[in-house]
Amino acid sequence: MAMLKYRDALRLAIKEEMERDPLVFCIGEGIGERGGSYKVTDQLYKQFGPGRVIDTPISEASFVGMAAGAAIVGNRPIVEILFVDFACLAMDQVINQAAKYHFMSGGQGFVPMVLRTQGGAGNSLAAQHSQSLEALFYHIPGLKLVMPSTPYDAKGLLKSSIRDSDPVVFIEHKLLYMTEGEVPEQEYLIPLGKADVKREGTDVTLVTYSHMTLKCLEAAERLAAEGVEAEVIDLRTLVPMDRDCILASVKKTGKLVIVHEACKRGGIGGDIAAMVVEEAFFDLDRPPVRIAGKNTPIPFSLNLEKLCVPSVDDIVEAVRSLG
Amino acid sequence: MAMLKYRDALRLAIKEEMERDPLVFCIGEGIGERGGSYKVTDQLYKQFGPGRVIDTPISEASFVGMAAGAAIVGNRPIVEILFVDFACLAMDQVINQAAKYHFMSGGQGFVPMVLRTQGGAGNSLAAQHSQSLEALFYHIPGLKLVMPSTPYDAKGLLKSSIRDSDPVVFIEHKLLYMTEGEVPEQEYLIPLGKADVKREGTDVTLVTYSHMTLKCLEAAERLAAEGVEAEVIDLRTLVPMDRDCILASVKKTGKLVIVHEACKRGGIGGDIAAMVVEEAFFDLDRPPVRIAGKNTPIPFSLNLEKLCVPSVDDIVEAVRSLG
Amino acid sequence: MNEANADLLRTMYQVALTIRRFEEAAIGQYRLWNIRGYFHPYIGEEAIAVGVISALQPDDYIVSTHRGHGHAIAKGHDTRLVMAELFGKATGYCKGRGGSMHVSNLGQFNLGANGIVGGGIPLATGAAMGMKQKGSRQVVVSFFSDGASNNGVFHECVNMAAIYRLPILYVIENNHYAVSTPVEQSTLLRDLSKRSESYGIPGLSLDGNDALRIYQAMAEPLRRARVGEGPTLIECKTYRHGGHHINDPGAYMPKEDLARWKAHDPIDVLRDYLAAAGVTEAAIQTIKARVEEEVAKAVEFASQSPQPSEVDFLQEIASL
């Protein structure tokens, strides 16, 4: 096992898959010699050259669609959008083309592309560089959706995403790139659709993903000091979602808190709460609670920005309020 | 009272507002002499001329952004996107510009624009012309979201939307344009954020909006024949949402069925279910149920298409299953 | 004109006529409610699909539009399976999932029609990037019309194809309308191929109703594409013989314009070439008969095919 940063684990996943399969290539803005804004593709240009690590003009709609086109003819493109906010420019190609092609072609064609992007608040980057927009992809049939929280998960899930035959939206979090964790030296894959119980517990279930996993784990430690054992489920993959894992935990704890950074209104938390209520109403001792981002564009000022995103305190409070 | 078609009620709303306020103008594809694909802007070109009923090239991203720009400098544009599916091309301008401008400018600027569009399945128009994408707008702070089901509501809500100082996404349904209903001769407005109880009942609450309102009403009639009195709440406005109306009804009936055409996963139903569970868990006799569209791109073939959208039978069945 | 040319002309004529008759037959079926949804006929524009695609190798890719039946037929698709797709039948190329606006056939290198105007341009450009990546000599043709050329993806993609020197031909089927909007109302340019200069690539504007001239003009763009010199922007000027879709009477199209273009019908142009090449009237009648038979069979096949299975469908989407 080596300690690796999240961004380095991602890079290793891409590197290994590019070595393994000549049909894999990367495309995006400043990902070549510069190595990408968050350095995920650093050094890959040196190893694989400009034919497989391709810098683009600022033409998001088109180069995302190009990735889909290349995927249909047999390549496995990894396209990078610098901020998930900018993915809004490419929504037609994602939603109307990539997500639907397999279905509309009657199963003839596949679109094995990965759209890597990055979201979240925390760096005072204001309203157009801080969003959590996963719910927009979550709602679209034909897309898979992955949001890892650790270097280990990031590597294993990115490799699986690259090998998957469907379009996968893979959303990283800007506050995770520099976090470290253990990553095995040998190759491994993590299947899409499997949640990970990051902490076992018997009193309450915390369901979360991406950066909020770290906050939930911290909250769980604080709660443990008060004698409350929280189980922390990191979904890792949002589509397909590991409902069995959630339902099994709720059956055990009877209490559910869903935590995500995205705005509460229309966030994925509603879907999870509704699903659990539909499937396990009588396992619940208390109504499920959603702790989520505020319904607001993210403000620039750090003191305001921090109010928009759930804090460890918010999570602890929510669990306490369940009694 | 006159009997009017939905599309004619919409046209009347636009016409009255254009007569009232010279700053209102319409922009979109083929809305001028041709009067729009669904004839909502028919004859307006004749009355108001090419300066206020403006045909555009096929440049959705930009003309939606232009509407926002014109709104910021004081106009009240009504921009039409032929199919909500094509709104995906304009998502950056909707989400990153129009929705956030007021906030990002520290309250200096307002964006009083209406994005009129149309969605839904039912005409064998296949995967790129049949989607129900309201959840994508619902999740974005700074947007209002209106989806009327009757000519009366369409007119009163469109007029309020045009006068509103925020960007309003106004989604019509292709199967509603030819439906008829009573519309008063005198001017009236319907405030945004007020649901309408389209049918009173005591046994179960059906929460719905847009075209599904008609199906819920039909289901309610069938249920009444079995002695079950369903209350049908037509939300009309999804943002802001009239939670009080929903909660009051659930308090009365103890049973909640949410019905929408959009895909279940990530649809607005999850949000409503979660909200009701959070606010009124102990009013509920049964877990809330969501009856929604299937998680699939809409197929072309009519026999498959009809399987994707909730039917009256599905709604009746769901209520019956609550016992 | 030599024998090779006469052969080519015969084939072109047959294909163009097949498109024409296919569309007419399908329109008839639409009127009978056997075809539903949107239907955008290619009638009047046949020379473009025929001229461009005859110049391609069978494994060159095409990417089509909402007005895509002509491209599919010119690419050699089985008219029975195209018609069945229009009928929404299980036997169609897309098993009835796609319909008129989404006909595709990967086996014959047609990435498909598209319901989003301009939506196919990035897919085509990406396919060309894929070919370059693989070191293949396959070329991609991206078809679209005047309306699409005002969409942002046109600009972005032609620019990227230029800088990456991708093996692609952008073919603007300028039929002078985007639904009811005349091209003069949505751009100040006369020749849309002039936009090539914005990207530092060659452009040409052609008579879009003359399949032979189009065929001949493809040689240089295809050579460039195959040797890595990059894309070409090709405008073919043509005209619809009717409204935008079946239910649009096209009343906004000036009668004189329509008459002028109909007098220059792409089928007639090919027929005149055939006559000039010495092909006999009898031979032409034989082709016509063959076409009529093929189209009749396509309609029959589609009519008799089963609806897609609901059970299979529900199973298929269970995992989505």
Place this chain on the structure above:
Amino acid sequence: MNEANADLLRTMYQVALTIRRFEEAAIGQYRLWNIRGYFHPYIGEEAIAVGVISALQPDDYIVSTHRGHGHAIAKGHDTRLVMAELFGKATGYCKGRGGSMHVSNLGQFNLGANGIVGGGIPLATGAAMGMKQKGSRQVVVSFFSDGASNNGVFHECVNMAAIYRLPILYVIENNHYAVSTPVEQSTLLRDLSKRSESYGIPGLSLDGNDALRIYQAMAEPLRRARVGEGPTLIECKTYRHGGHHINDPGAYMPKEDLARWKAHDPIDVLRDYLAAAGVTEAAIQTIKARVEEEVAKAVEFASQSPQPSEVDFLQEIASL
């Protein structure tokens, strides 16, 4: 050079120097962590904002970019309130909600900076449509850089402004880079103004470091815009004096290029004009002193301003 010109030059010089010193001071504050987030300095490009905006009427609109402090200052904004916005303070133009990438000031007709590259182009075009609608003689200037000109909205908007003959100037600040991507790598064109021909409108390419020449060149585009003849595409060639943002050392920028452009510093160019116009060194020193004082006050004001109120914020968003 006559007295009027000397006055204009003095003002231009003062504004350009204010931008330069403002950026330098703000960078200093960034290093002290008083400013956070992204910061894209306008150093080296001052002549464009100054040249273009001096030619405008006060009620003409501008739409800015992520590199927008220069436009704001040239438009006459209070440097204290701009600096306070960069600090994220309650006293900033956007009450700390916007920050560097979103400075706007509607009172002085600046619709604002934008964090989305190209995102302001449709807003600007729409504002111009609004002006046309109202029958106003106000003109809109849409600023953006080379990178943005490869985005689809550029194409769509310039085309629409052309067909509607909107009162707008599209100003490409070609600083030869989009982050680290050189302009030669993202287009095959040498002069980006050539793209005007795709839309049937005039285009011109200018020395972007010569504010006076830019000012003079604005006369005809502004005349056209005001009388309803439509848009003009104007490229101003310039160069950043550093990396893309504060934390980018810009190592990829060839030293010789940087040296050549620095030798043609827009501030020096204005200073030489001043000297040629007979303005004394003493007068220039007076301007410098005034600028230093203004910028120092801006920093002081921003430093001493309060953070935005959390209570107010929570109340404000409660209705969203």
